[in-house]
Amino acid sequence: MCDTIARYSNYIEVYIVETIELSVFDHGAQHTEILRALLDVFEARQHIKVHLDVIPWLGSWSRMVQVALYKDGPDVSEIGSTWIGDFSNMNAVRAFTAEEIHQMGGASAFLKPSWQGAGTQSGLHSSDFTLWGMPWLADVRVIVYRRDIYEQAGIDLNAAFKNQETLEHTFAQLQSAGVEVPLVLPTLRSRIDLHILASWIWAEGGKFFDPLQERILFDQPEVLRGLARYFGLGRFLAPAARGLDDLTANDSFFNGHAATVIGGHWLLLDERIRKNFADKIGVIGVPPSSFVGGSHFVIWQHSRRASAAFKLIEFLAGSDTPLDLYPGFGFPTRLDAIARADFVKDPNWNAMIQAAAHGRTIPVGRLWGMIEKRLVDLIPVVWHEIFATENPEVEAIVSRRFTAVAERLRLTLHA
Structure with a gap:
């Protein structure tokens, strides 16, 4: 049994306060089942029910564009790192607040290219940076x-x-x-x-x-x-x-x-x-x-449950991100999660992590x-x-x- 799931497997049935919807790409049946079990843990902790929508890679861009245009669909979505600019320009996703960024540890908690690729820069100063997506999974060539x-x-x-x-x-x-x-x-x-x-x-x-x-x-x-x-x-x-x-x-x-x-x-x-x-x-x-690319979590502007949506993002991509997800979904963007993960002890995985740490992304x-x-x-x-x-x-x-x-x-x- 996976570590995070095992630690919380004794939860009894709990009452539900809110229900939100999460969409992710299809990372394979086995890994999706791990995610479903982790969402049960989240539900027990936060009393928030999560409906999971698994989207095939083929056609995922079109599906997300529909969500943006019609303002209907998930509260939280996993999206490709290079898509951030399009959806922020459409005013379809919500920017993360300074308090939320602080809760997640800020830029220093993440691989630098992943953080840079999750927001837009409107000027030359760090204060001109707006974070539209919360980095979750890193991918590197x-x-x-x-x-x-x-x-x-x-x-x-x-x-x-x-x-x-x-x-x-x-x-x-x-x-x-x-x-x-x-x-x-x-x-x-x-x-x-x-x-x-x-x-x-x-x-x-x-x-x-x-x-x-x-x-x-x-x-x-x-x-x-x-x-x-x-x-x-x-x-x-x-x-x-x-x-x-x-x-x-x-x-x-x-x-x-x-x-x-x-x-x-x-x-x-x-x-x-x-x-x-x-x-x-x-x-x-x-x-x-x-x-360096990967995927980020976004909260859609149409969501009326932004607070619950952020709690879910904090659970999946925060300082206690479940290591059960990696490397099946990819590898984490968080430096503390990389330090805790066993798979990085493998020389080839470690080489991949090093390439990401010293890599670049295409500016949003x-x-x-x-x-x-x-x-x-x-x-x-x-x-x-x-x-x-x-x-x-x-x-x-x-x-x-x-x-x-x-x-x-x-x-x-x-x-």
């Missing part, structure tokens, strides 16, 4: 590699992942050693691909946009250099590793076909890794900084939702053109495609 294949190819693991240049040298060395699929990436429509390539943009000193001045920047020279270098990795994607989505790219690694994959915490949870080569993999952050801004959608739509188009050309001029393709989208977005904004 990391390189997961087959240690045994790398060693057989004579690769120095201490030097293989230092920067983008050494990564290219590493993949070339794997190719030269006869490794058919040195790298696998999602090249069909995928938000994960966007999160991965962010590190290549940051390596060149670029950024997607400026949230304070609301300027689109992904066609600037430094960004285009990073993008060209990222799409240049196509030369390491064997024919069998092209045209894959998130799931099939992961499958290629899980089934032992690929030496390297870039993804998130779910890679370490897959049963195929644990069965086939758990002791043969390594994990390291993407240089120079990994993208009014424009990001629109920019993200355009880029997610554009990335597979660029991959397709590169793969369809025998000797692609990657820099020219990237410059032409990304500049055109940036210019169209500017026209839309000015209109």
